[in-house]
Amino acid sequence: MKQNRIINLLFVSIVGVLLVLAGVGSMNKFKSMNATQAQNIPTLDVALSVTQTMHAIFSATETARPTSTSMPPTATPAPPTPTTLVVPEQTYIRGFVGHRQAYSIGCETSVAVDLAAFYDVAITEYDFQTTLPLSDNPDLGFVGDVNGPWGQIPPYAYGVHAAPVAETLAKFGVPAEGGKGYTFEQIKAQLAQSKPVIVWVIGHMEYSDPVEYVDKQGVTSIVAPYEHVVVLTGYNADTVRYNNNGRYADVQIETFLNSWAVLGNMAVFHE
Numbered sequence: 001m002k003q004n005r006i007i008n009l010l011f012v013s014i015v016g017v018l019l020v021l022a023g024v025g026s027m028n029k030f031k032s033m034n035a036t037q038a039q040n041i042p043t044l045d046v047a048l049s050v051t052q053t054m055h056a057i058f059s060a061t062e063t064a065r066p067t068s069t070s071m072p073p074t075a076t077p078a079p080p081t082p083t084t085l086v087v088p089e090q091t092y093i094r095g096f097v098g099h100r101q102a103y104s105i106g107c108e109t110s111v112a113v114d115l116a117a118f119y120d121v122a123i124t125e126y127d128f129q130t131t132l133p134l135s136d137n138p139d140l141g142f143v144g145d146v147n148g149p150w151g152q153i154p155p156y157a158y159g160v161h162a163a164p165v166a167e168t169l170a171k172f173g174v175p176a177e178g179g180k181g182y183t184f185e186q187i188k189a190q191l192a193q194s195k196p197v198i199v200w201v202i203g204h205m206e207y208s209d210p211v212e213y214v215d216k217q218g219v220t221s222i223v224a225p226y227e228h229v230v231v232l233t234g235y236n237a238d239t240v241r242y243n244n245n246g247r248y249a250d251v252q253i254e255t256f257l258n259s260w261a262v263l264g265n266m267a268v269f270h271e
Contacts, residue, residue: 087185087192092234096196098243103129103146107229108160110245111198112268114231116174118196119270123172132160132168137215138223139163153223154213161221162200162266169268178268184257188235190269196243197232200266201259204228204244205251210262224262 096118101110102125109129116123135141136154138161148157166178178198190197202208203226213223234241239250260266 085189085192087188090234090236091188091192092241093191093194093196096231096233096243098231098246100245101125105144105148105150105157105159106146107245108132108142108165108198109146111229111231111243112165112169114243115176115196115198115268115270116169116172119174121172121174128168128172131171133164135164135215137213137217137219137221138227139219139221140215151226153211153225153227154215154221158223159227161263162198162268165198166268175271176268177271178266180264180266182265182267184253187232187267191232191234195269198229198268199232199242199260200227200229200263201256202226202228202262203259205242205255205259207258208262210264222264227263 096114098114099110101107103109106125106129109125109132113123113125113128129142129146133141134143136143138154138158141164142160143154144152144157144159146157152158162178162180166176169176187197187199202224206226208224208226210222210224213221215221230242230244232240232242233248235253238253240253240256241248241250242256
């Protein structure tokens with residue numbers, strides 16, 4: 001806008017000067033001879049020419065003024081689609097090493113230490129066992145003496161269920177998920193990602209009737225005689241593979257599912 005005002009003032013000034021010159025030329029017209037008259041006649045032509053030139057400059061300036069151009073909105077890229085895990089018909093984890101448990105009913109501690117070692121975290125059985133919380137309810141902590149006889153149910157020496165094991169693993173730097181109610185498809189999905197899974201079964205993949213136990217606080221927990229834990233490391237269409245006290249074995253899927261279901265499909269695995 002400032003530039004336009006300057007051009008307009010310049011234009012008016014030049015036109016005014018030219019008009020004055022034209023008036024002076026007209027006065028001299030009557031005082032001069034034919035030669036002078038011939039010289040003054042083009043003065044108006046010059047003024048007209050300059051006027052037309054200034055109009056052209058002004059018009060060019062107006063034309064050259066930049067106009068605002070609306071930019072099209074930039075499209076926001078769509079978030080990447082999460083990759084769907086395809087569970088294969090069979091898979092087996094290599095590199096998992098188990099060992100024989102040190103305590104008579106310390107199977108949960110033994111497999112927890114083995115799981116941590118698979119992820120390069122070294123824990124002794126003593127350290128893990130003494131870090132587990134104690135309770136008369138296995139859903140909350142370890143029940144009884146870890147050197148007690150195997151096969152009993154609370155309030156006698158029994159062991160511990162999934163949640164306290166997962167929480168204790170996390171304290172040692174192994175992020176773990178644990179609880180009840182998992183499906184076999186979920187277990188297969190973990191194994192397909194090379195994640196060994198701790199599962200609660202009965203004896204050597206046997207069955208026993210679950211028992212309702214009420215702790216001192218009045219909370220009910222499902223327990224069973226000869227509660228035991230093993231580590232699943234693979235499966236195919238017919239069998240699952242597990243490690244028990246350092247030894248591998250394969251069992252029919254139906255047999256495993258019957259034993260696993262007694263304590264409510266409990267499991268622990270790396271998050």
